[in-house]
Amino acid sequence: MVSELQQRMQDSFVEHVDEELLMDCMRCGFCLPACPTYLATNQDESHSPRGRIALMKAMRDGDVVWDGSVEDSFDMCLGCRACEPACPAGVQYGVLIEETRVAVQQAKPISITEKAIRKTTFDGVFADQKKMAAGVKLVQFYQKSGLQKATRKIGFLNLFPPFMKQMEAVLPTIETKKKREPVLKPSSLKVAFFSGCLMDTLFQETNRKTIEMLEWLGADIVLPKEQQCCGALHGHSGEMEKGMRNAKANLKAFDSDDFDYIVNNAGGCGAFLSEYGKHLEKDPQFAEKAAEFSRKTIDISSLFVKLGLTAKLKQMGGAEESLVTYQDSCHLRNVNGVFLEPRSLLQDTPGFEYKELIDAGSCCGSAGIYNILQPEMAKRILDAKMKGVKEMQPAIVVTSNPGCLMQMQMGIQNEGLEKEMKAVHIVDFLYDAIHQNQTQG
């Protein structure tokens, strides 16, 4: 007898997971060496893209019983999508894992606590920039009030899982948010800035520098007021409808023909923005706008290169004093194919020598909120990543995404290397290096 849950789960897979996309996988195994969880589990096929696709198909066909191990296999996926560029057959793994998460989410009985957390996260904080700002205010208060010092002292955080404690240690210091006035100067290039919910709160400084640099490079920056969290977090957690609710709000906020580009400085968000078009292609009202939006979406490194920053950096010259390396943002690399641009900027930054990190293109374990949900696997992946960092001993590890930034900083602290090196967002890195160069020159 098939249990009620099994039947419901199978029906949900049939309804939500596209059979044609599953059939694209011919099981050649070319994805295996690209998958961080396959490697971190000493080659466990059930934690590989090929294995997960086989499990999706088996769920659909009723060839496997839904249990903790099947759920684990899907949950353990970072969603880094490194398997996609490795796949000669062009399997759309990102779509399949998102569909799977929707299928599971719809059919699975959820505990009351998880429901509450999901509700606060997806309907509360990440759906509303004001709430996000309020939440961040708390962190700010916590830091400024001396409470941070106090809690660190009394070991209040020992009550939380070890991960939370480590994460707390790498929270960036938050500056008080200043009122921003949109700058309107005559320019050939009009750029709308997608400020990102985390980037606009926790990493406000980085956003300020982003705008300053773009203006310095001659772009007109517009900051649409009503913009919201991109919705990636929802989409990757089986809450695609809610993700699309955010997407539509953003499409309205950015609804103007005037913009040449919509720029972002967070790889994870950028990838999701660039896929609005794909996600909404069947939406009669938004399909066209979404496609247009995605076409105009660009990451900050690519825009810097387009605006001639590489040449400007080259002109500055200067001795190569410290070592800098780069950890790719998975989605920037695997979804948007952007990996040369940040490297070319770093190679030409005055005062620094650029060196390629071993396996720079493989995930650091941050993966959205993966490091909170799967702390053990995330740590294993981070530890492997830090081996290469330790070997190279760079002064700075540059990243292109807030999650990666915090994860790499955590890695540095775990290794006790915070005196020797730090993780820095690419915009902050470039901004500081240019200022340094100009004050010296």
Added chain:
Amino acid sequence: MTVHSKDLFVSIVGKENVKDTQAQLLAYSYDATANFQAKPDLVVSPRSTEEIAEIVKICAREQIPIVSRGSGTNLAAGTVPSKGGLIVLFNNMDKILEVDKENLTITVQPGVITQDICNFVESNGLFYPPDPSSMKISTIGGNVSENSGGLRGLKYGVTKDYVKAMTVVLPDGETLKLGGKLAKDVAGYDLMSLFVGAEGTLGIITEITLKLIPLPISKKTGIAYFNSLEAAAETVSAIIADKIIPVTLEFMDKGTIGAVEDFMKIGLPLDAEAMLLMEQDGNEEQVERDIQQMIRIAELNGATSTALASSNEEAEVLKTGRRAALSALARKRPTTILEDATVPRSEIANMVKAIQQISEKYDVQISTFGHAGDGNLHPTCLTDVRDEDEMLRVEQALAEIFHIAIELGGTITGEHGVGEMKAPYLEWKLGESGIRVMKAIKQSMDPQNIMNPGKMFAKETKMRLVINNGQ
């Protein structure tokens, strides 16, 4: 499998080296062969030859089937546990044990990835030539058990040409050491050759010593495009007839070029009917002479355009594209079923022509690529397993390809193995007496048939087709 036997296996390898969850059993139910799937009862990762010997003894006592599995890239359902039982993995036996620079050998455990061996020896100025397209994923143990070929087979041969010694656990659990770091050895039957390409049906290989050669000083890569398949095939024969033995002489037809271009986006011409990828290595002077001569021969045989790779990186990109050909073809239809029928080189043009006719006759979409210089083609049927009528036609088309290959003096499989998939056709190639000898060997070594059962030998042979070719 009884709970008791499971406990025994756990006690040998340790709990952390056993896989038995729903998800894991499903994830080890397939390899890279379309339409073959069966779940094992248990998956174990032993850590030594001794542990494997103990495992096999239990399997022999309890009559439990054993399937050795590397990375599961097999293309003939050779690593699908069709009779259930135990899957043995080598992820804990993945060490390079020794490089012997005086005898030019490397000794490895079976779980080492082929590419890692190549990279390692090349950094020491040495060379391990066999390079199956899946070398980034496949294990050396799998390569030896399948006698894998690759892109460099034309000049350097296949895996069996490099196996010098091995340790094997026999179906009764006894351990056998064969060969040595020797240039010559005629002590008795060549038992080692029996295990190379035996597809895990005679024992489990647990350690391998491979022959190495000095790394060639230079190499050059060229490409030629043609507006007919025949012109490309004739170029291949002409190059060999001109007494040039290139490292690589690879062929891709229009459909394959399109699929690879779709994946790699390297600017391959989509209107070309066929493409040849040519490579020569050796000393600089000879490499230059041979590659220029091959380009000239291609032009004489009607190449519409030719070019030399400007750098090693560019050459690598072209070869990567060729290696991805099969998987890239999967873009076109839900199911890809490929063959590796092989003919004498001189028959390559006839074989290519026959495949075209068969494709039309059965109304089956076939794209062909492969190691043209070896006479080893990979005609690939692009189909959909859910369409029963089409699958029937595919089966007929494949059978006819086997038939023609044998007629032309060839074989049903050049490098992918027999497995479960081609077992019903093996007798076509070997004849009744060939099968009888092979079965006698299998019976004497593995009387209980526990080693990879259901592979190599089919319950019944397919009826040989009566074909009116081309009518």
